[in-house]
Amino acid sequence: MGPRDSGAATSPTTSGSGLLEKLLAAVRPQFRVDVYVPDPQDRVLGTNLCAVPGCDRSAKRLCSSHDRRWRSRGCPDMAEFCADPGPPLHGRTEPGGCTVHGCHYGTSGWGLCLRHRGAWTSAGRPDPRAWAVGVPAVEWDRPPCRLPFCTLWTENDNQIFCSSHATRWRQLGSPGVEEFIAHCELRGRARIDFGKLAGQLKLEVQYAVQCRHDEQTITTPPAVVTWAIRQANDAAVSSLLDHSEARWRLLTGPRRRSFEAFLIYAHDVVEMLRDGTG
Numbered sequence: 001m002g003p004r005d006s007g008a009a010t011s012p013t014t015s016g017s018g019l020l021e022k023l024l025a026a027v028r029p030q031f032r033v034d035v036y037v038p039d040p041q042d043r044v045l046g047t048n049l050c051a052v053p054g055c056d057r058s059a060k061r062l063c064s065s066h067d068r069r070w071r072s073r074g075c076p077d078m079a080e081f082c083a084d085p086g087p088p089l090h091g092r093t094e095p096g097g098c099t100v101h102g103c104h105y106g107t108s109g110w111g112l113c114l115r116h117r118g119a120w121t122s123a124g125r126p127d128p129r130a131w132a133v134g135v136p137a138v139e140w141d142r143p144p145c146r147l148p149f150c151t152l153w154t155e156n157d158n159q160i161f162c163s164s165h166a167t168r169w170r171q172l173g174s175p176g177v178e179e180f181i182a183h184c185e186l187r188g189r190a191r192i193d194f195g196k197l198a199g200q201l202k203l204e205v206q207y208a209v210q211c212r213h214d215e216q217t218i219t220t221p222p223a224v225v226t227w228a229i230r231q232a233n234d235a236a237v238s239s240l241l242d243h244s245e246a247r248w249r250l251l252t253g254p255r256r257r258s259f260e261a262f263l264i265y266a267h268d269v270v271e272m273l274r275d276g277t278g
Helices: 019-026 064-072 078-083 114-122 128-134 163-171 177-186 199-215 222-234 245-252 257-275
Strands: none
Touching: 019 199, 019 257, 064 078, 114 128, 163 177, 199 222, 199 257, 222 245, 222 257, 245 257
16 A cells, blocks of 8 residues: 555544454454563564674674673673673672671671661671671561562562662652663563553554564564654554555655555555455
């Protein structure tokens, strides 16, 4: 379906067209989510994983964190680097805990939690490791951090994260608990955030992604869909059909062909769903 004009589409998008009902019936639960994380093996939507064994972050070769480590070592042989990539990356690993036996509070410096660090300072700041061994073991217990990969204790009854993750939560603007957990679990992984869209527009983009997935012909990395989502938001439309194909091309400006192509594709498949193929 080619360009028709440079203005807004004249046919209705929701009123009397039944498009919303068709979208509700067409979009499968797999794609009706706020955040869609493609299988790395998905030939259309998937993105390769980092070459470092055990790293689940998306990358063409190395994820950004491992790439920095590789470059800081002088770009050694890739097989050599992958065999010894260094300690686990921050993000989905448990922060350091207090070295006093039985204490699972997060560290506040010198391998000690805030409470034991105060006692260590009062003792004259001896060797912290030797001091921690000689301190009586902690026998009480506290609720653990809410992040699935962290077992450190919460600092007090008003917190649900350990000290390190509570700091990260505040740095992100104190988002909702589930939103923060999802952010930490998905950090560094390729994903499509449909949550930035609302109402029918969200269903339309989900439907377009579903169609691309089902056709199994043209690769569509999450970055391409993310760009289209940003364009739709910037255009302040409630439907992709609020603009004609030609208008979308004009609004998006020069861009790599694959990026613009998906947005135009999304417009066309939604229009076809509304009008049928006759």
